[in-house]
Amino acid sequence: MTAELILETRDLTRTFGALVAVDKVSLQFRRGQVHAIIGPNGAGKTTFINLLSSDIDTSFGSIHFNGQDITDLPPDKVSRLGIGRSYQKTNIFPEFSCLQNCWLGAQSRLPTSMRFVRPARLYDEVREHADKALRDCGLYQRRNTVAAHMSYGEQRQLEIGMMLATNPQLLLLDEPLAGMGQEESFEIIELLKKLAEDHTLILIEHDMDAVFSIAQQLTVMVNGQVLETGSVEQIRNSKAVHEAYLGEDEDES
Amino acid sequence: MNTRASRLIRYFLISNLLLLVAFPWVGEHFYVGLVMNMMIFGILAMSLDLLIGYTGLVSLGHAAYYGLAGYLLAIISPESEAVSIWLALPFCILGTALAALIIGWFSVRTSGIYFIMITLAFAQMLFYYFNENTDLGGSDGIFIFFKPSVTLGSITLLDLDNHIVFYYFILVCMLLVYFLLRMLLASPFGQVIQGIRANENRTRALGYPTFYYKLVSFVIAGSIGGLAGFLEGMHGGIVSPGHLGWHESGLILMIVILGGMGTLYGPIMGAFAMIFLQDWFQEITVHWMLLMGVFVIAVVLFLPRGIAGLIEDLAAKLDKSVTDSNRPATQKNGESGDG
Numbered sequence: 001m002t003a004e005l006i007l008e009t010r011d012l013t014r015t016f017g018a019l020v021a022v023d024k025v026s027l028q029f030r031r032g033q034v035h036a037i038i039g040p041n042g043a044g045k046t047t048f049i050n051l052l053s054s055d056i057d058t059s060f061g062s063i064h065f066n067g068q069d070i071t072d073l074p075p076d077k078v079s080r081l082g083i084g085r086s087y088q089k090t091n092i093f094p095e096f097s098c099l100q101n102c103w104l105g106a107q108s109r110l111p112t113s114m115r116f117v118r119p120a121r122l123y124d125e126v127r128e129h130a131d132k133a134l135r136d137c138g139l140y141q142r143r144n145t146v147a148a149h150m151s152y153g154e155q156r157q158l159e160i161g162m163m164l165a166t167n168p169q170l171l172l173l174d175e176p177l178a179g180m181g182q183e184e185s186f187e188i189i190e191l192l193k194k195l196a197e198d199h200t201l202i203l204i205e206h207d208m209d210a211v212f213s214i215a216q217q218l219t220v221m222v223n224g225q226v227l228e229t230g231s232v233e234q235i236r237n238s239k240a241v242h243e244a245y246l247g248e249d250e251d252e253s
Numbered sequence: 254m255n256t257r258a259s260r261l262i263r264y265f266l267i268s269n270l271l272l273l274v275a276f277p278w279v280g281e282h283f284y285v286g287l288v289m290n291m292m293i294f295g296i297l298a299m300s301l302d303l304l305i306g307y308t309g310l311v312s313l314g315h316a317a318y319y320g321l322a323g324y325l326l327a328i329i330s331p332e333s334e335a336v337s338i339w340l341a342l343p344f345c346i347l348g349t350a351l352a353a354l355i356i357g358w359f360s361v362r363t364s365g366i367y368f369i370m371i372t373l374a375f376a377q378m379l380f381y382y383f384n385e386n387t388d389l390g391g392s393d394g395i396f397i398f399f400k401p402s403v404t405l406g407s408i409t410l411l412d413l414d415n416h417i418v419f420y421y422f423i424l425v426c427m428l429l430v431y432f433l434l435r436m437l438l439a440s441p442f443g444q445v446i447q448g449i450r451a452n453e454n455r456t457r458a459l460g461y462p463t464f465y466y467k468l469v470s471f472v473i474a475g476s477i478g479g480l481a482g483f484l485e486g487m488h489g490g491i492v493s494p495g496h497l498g499w500h501e502s503g504l505i506l507m508i509v510i511l512g513g514m515g516t517l518y519g520p521i522m523g524a525f526a527m528i529f530l531q532d533w534f535q536e537i538t539v540h541w542m543l544l545m546g547v548f549v550i551a552v553v554l555f556l557p558r559g560i561a562g563l564i565e566d567l568a569a570k571l572d573k574s575v576t577d578s579n580r581p582a583t584q585k586n587g588e589s590g591d592g
C-alpha cells in the first residue's frame with residue numbers, strides 16, 4: 001500500500017537533561033491508515049506525541065505535515081492545521097459541562113474567536129459540531145453534566161470528544177483505553193474503527209487485541225528509539241520484537 | 254445552581270438596584286458621595302474580576318490604570334475651565350488602554366507568581382514616576398478643578414456639577430460596564446478566556462493562541478479600570494500617587510475576593526461592603542485597620558466564595574425550602590441529605 005504521506009518525522013529527537021526520551025525517530029505515516037505505536041512504559045511514546053502536537057519543543061530533527069515543516073509551529077497552529085490529540089493523562093476542563101468542553105473544541109474552527117458581541121450560543125455551526133462530537137464520543141445524554149462529576153471512563157470519552165470537536169484529519173491518540181472498563185473500552189474501540197474510515201490515526205495503546213484489530217501499521221519503540229516498524233503482520237512475526245516486547249504478553253495468554 | 258435559584262438572585266440584585274436609584278432622594282449629601290465612591294470601586298473591581306475570576310490572571314497592579322486615568326484627566330483639563338468630555342473620556346480610556354497593552358505585552362506571557370510580581374513592578378514604576386514628577390504635583394498629587402462638560406454644540410446635555418446628576422452618571426456607567434462584561438463573557442471571546450482560566454494548555458492545544466486572548470482581556474480590564482479612574486478624578490477632584498500605589502491594588506484585589514471572584518455582581522457588593530465598613534470603622538475607632546483585618550479574615554475563613562457565594566447558598570436554600578413545603582410530605586423523605 002502506498003497511500004500518500006500525511007506526516008513524516010526526520011531524526012526527531014527530544015532530550016530531558018541527559019535523558020534522550022525520543023532518539024532520532026524517523027517515521028512515515030500514510031493518509032487513511034491506523035498506525036499504532038507500542039512499547040514498554042518510558043519508551044518515549046507520549047513524548048513523541050507531545051512533539052508531534054508541539055506541546056513540547058523539539059530538540060533536534062523535524063516534523064512534516066502534508067509536506068509542510070511544522071516543527072517550530074506553536075500547538076494552536078498545529079491544531080488548526082488539522083492535527084487533533086487526546087491525552088494519556090485526562091486533560092479536560094473539569095468545571096465545565098460536557099457541552100462546554102466540546103464547545104471550545106468546535107469554536108476553535110471559527111476563523112477567529114476574537115468576537116465580542118454576539119452570544120456564543122447563537123453560533124449554530126459551532127453547536128452542530130459540538131453536538132456531533134458529543135454523539136460520537138457517546139456523551140450526548142450527559143451534555144449538561146459537569147465533567148468533574150463524571151466517572152473516569154466518561155472523562156476519557158470526553159477527552160476524545162473534545163479532540164473530535166476540532167474536526168481534525170489526523171488524530172493522535174495517547175492510550176485512549178487507559179483505565180477504562182471492558183464495556184467502555186469496547187465502545188471506544190468501535191468508535192476508533194468508525195473514525196478510522198475517514199481519518200488518519202496514530203494510536204498509542206497497550207491493549208494488544210485492540211491494536212491488532214484496528215491498526216494496519218505498527219511501530220515498536222524501546223528506550224526512545226524505533227525498534228521495528230512495518231505492517232502489523234511483519235511485526236507480529238518479527239523475532240526481535242518478540243524477544244524485546246511481545247514475548248511477555250504471549251506468555252501470559 | 255438551578256434556574257429558579259438564579260432567578261431569586263436576579264430579583265435580589267434588581268431590588269438592590271432600585272435602592273441605588275432611590276438613594277440620592279433620601280440619603281444625606283455625604284452618604285450620596287460615599288455611594289458614588291462605592292460604585293466607582295464597583296466598576297474597578299468588576300474590571301479586575303474579568304482578569305482574576307474569568308481569565309485566571311491575578312494582577313497586583315490594577316490600580317495603575319485607575320490612577321493613570323486620573324492623571325491623564327488632570328493633564329488634559331485646563332486650570333481655568335472645563336474640558337469637553339468628548340475629548341477627555343477617549344483620551345483617558347485610550348491612554349490607559351495603551352498602557353495596558355504595553356504592560357500586558359510583557360506580563361501576560363508569564364503566569365502565577367511571576368505575573369503577580371511583574372504587574373506589581375509596572376504599577377510601582379508608574380507610582381514612582383508620578384511621585385517624583387513635580388510638574389504633576391509630586392507626592393501631593395494634582396487637582397482637577399473642573400469636571401468635564403457634557404455639551405452638544407452650545408447645549409449642556411448633563412450638568413455633572415449637580416450632585417444628583419453626577420450620581421446617576423456614575424450609576425449608568427456601572428450598569429453599562431456590568432452589561433458590557435456580561436456580553437463579552439457570553440461571546441466566543443468570553444468562552445475562550447474562561448477556558449484559559451480553567452486549563453490554559455488545553456485551550457492552546459484546541460487551537461487558540463492564548464497569549465492574544467489574555468492580552469485582549471488585559472487591555473479591556475485596564476481600559477475599564479481607566480474609566481473608574483476617570484470617574485474618580487472627577488468625583489474627588491484630585492489625583493495623587495496613592496491612587497496607583499500597591500495599597501490601592503491590594504485593596505481592589507481584596508474587594509474582588511471578598512465579593513466573590515468570577516461573578517461580576519459579587520465584586521460590586523464587595524466594593525460596597527468594603528467602603529461602608531472602612532467608613533464605619535473609622536468612625537468608631539482609630540484602630541479601624543485592625544477591625545478591617547478581622548473582617549477580611551472572617552470572610553476568607555467562613556465565606557470562601559465571598560459575598561456572592563453566600564448569596565448563592567441562601568438563594569439555593571430558600572428555593573429548596575419553598576420547593577419542600579409545596580410538596581406532599583410523603584415525597585420529602587428521600588432528599589434529606591443536604592450536608
Ligand SMILES: Nc1ncnc2c1ncn2[C@@H]1O[C@H](COP(=O)(O)OP(=O)(O)O)[C@@H](O)[C@H]1O
Binds near residue numbers: 039045048
Ligand atoms: N517533562 C519531562 N521531564 C523529564 N523527563 C521526562 C519528561 N517527560 C517524560 N520524561 C521521561 O522521558 C521518558 C519517556 O517518557 P514517556 O514519553 O512518557 O514514555 P511512554 O509514554 O512511552 O511511557 C521517561 O523516562 C520519562 O521519565
Ligand SMILES: [Mg+2]
Binds near residue numbers: 045046047088
Ligand atoms: Mg505514555
